[in-house]
Amino acid sequence: MVLIIPEFPNTTIDPFVITSPQTSSYNCIAWAFGDNTKWYWPDPDEMYFWPENIPRTIEVNSFIELYKLKGYEVCISTSLEIGNEKIAIFLGNDGLPTHAARQLENGLWTSKLGCEYDIQHSIYSMNNSVYGNASVFMSRSL
Amino acid sequence: MSRLYSTEITRNTGLTQEASILSCNYSNAVNTFKGNSVLISDRIENQEFKHFLQLKDKWKSETLYYSSSSQIFNNSAYREIIALGSKTIPWIIRELKKTNDHWFYALKKISGENPINPDHYGIITKMKEDWIEWAQKNNY
Numbered sequence: 001m002v003l004i005i006p007e008f009p010n011t012t013i014d015p016f017v018i019t020s021p022q023t024s025s026y027n028c029i030a031w032a033f034g035d036n037t038k039w040y041w042p043d044p045d046e047m048y049f050w051p052e053n054i055p056r057t058i059e060v061n062s063f064i065e066l067y068k069l070k071g072y073e074v075c076i077s078t079s080l081e082i083g084n085e086k087i088a089i090f091l092g093n094d095g096l097p098t099h100a101a102r103q104l105e106n107g108l109w110t111s112k113l114g115c116e117y118d119i120q121h122s123i124y125s126m127n128n129s130v131y132g133n134a135s136v137f138m139s140r141s142l
Numbered sequence: 143m144s145r146l147y148s149t150e151i152t153r154n155t156g157l158t159q160e161a162s163i164l165s166c167n168y169s170n171a172v173n174t175f176k177g178n179s180v181l182i183s184d185r186i187e188n189q190e191f192k193h194f195l196q197l198k199d200k201w202k203s204e205t206l207y208y209s210s211s212s213q214i215f216n217n218s219a220y221r222e223i224i225a226l227g228s229k230t231i232p233w234i235i236r237e238l239k240k241t242n243d244h245w246f247y248a249l250k251k252i253s254g255e256n257p258i259n260p261d262h263y264g265i266i267t268k269m270k271e272d273w274i275e276w277a278q279k280n281n282y
Contacts, residue, residue: 024242026266039264043215045247048264114207
């Protein structure tokens with residue numbers, strides 16, 4: 001089922017495709033490295049999971065450290081590379097992290113939309129949205 | 143003077159002292175009846191519950207796509223629910239039993255407590271169980 005959402009204006013040209021049932025058990029930050037068991041966020045109230053050895057601060061470096069813990073390193077290219085798995089961290093207009101997505105073997109990306117479903121999409125379809133834009137890319141060997 | 147209800151006739155003339163006393167006593171009698179009336183207190187609670195449901199639906203629709211705790215918990219409708227106070231706790235617990243919605247911050251703020259096991263942070267189903275257990279222990 002395709003999804004065109006006003007909060008994501010580029011979906012009018014390049015819609016999302018829903019790939020899972022709705023669940024609020026995990027979020028995009030977790031799904032980016034394949035975890036569908038927890039909600040990851042460095043909230044000051046400690047409602048959500050965040051690794052103890054990573055600063056519990058809502059800033060891009062904390063998220064980079066999280067994904068380094070999972071074996072990713074910062075890279076420049078978003079191009080599909082056989083044998084490598086890439087993720088993209090989205091930053092809002094205020095420069096703060098909002099979302100993360102993981103690249104699939106077909107070159108498209110998979111994301112968890114908040115409390116909704118998993119979707120398959122392009123980077124373009126998710127840019128210029130309530131998530132801001134894909135700004136930091138990381139890669140790890142498969 | 144107590145508040146007059148629309149069932150009372152109001153006049154654009156000054157009231158005598160005797161009339162003022164009668165008017166005040168009448169309004170106090172209405173308020174007393176209202177306070178003791180199960181039917182009226184149920185009706186008020188139903189209206190408040192409906193308001194809670196409207197706020198809940200608004201919060202959910204406005205935060206559907208967010209992962210950020212600040213966007214989820216600082217949503218204006220969510221904050222309004224928190225401001226409604228402890229009467230919402232049984233309603234929130236009822237919602238929590240049906241869904242995995244993220245009511246945890248609201249419950250913490252309203253109750254002043256946090257029964258979540260630190261090992262359960264981020265595991266939504268476990269956090270939910272911790273709060274439902276708390277509610278049972280506290281007779282909600």
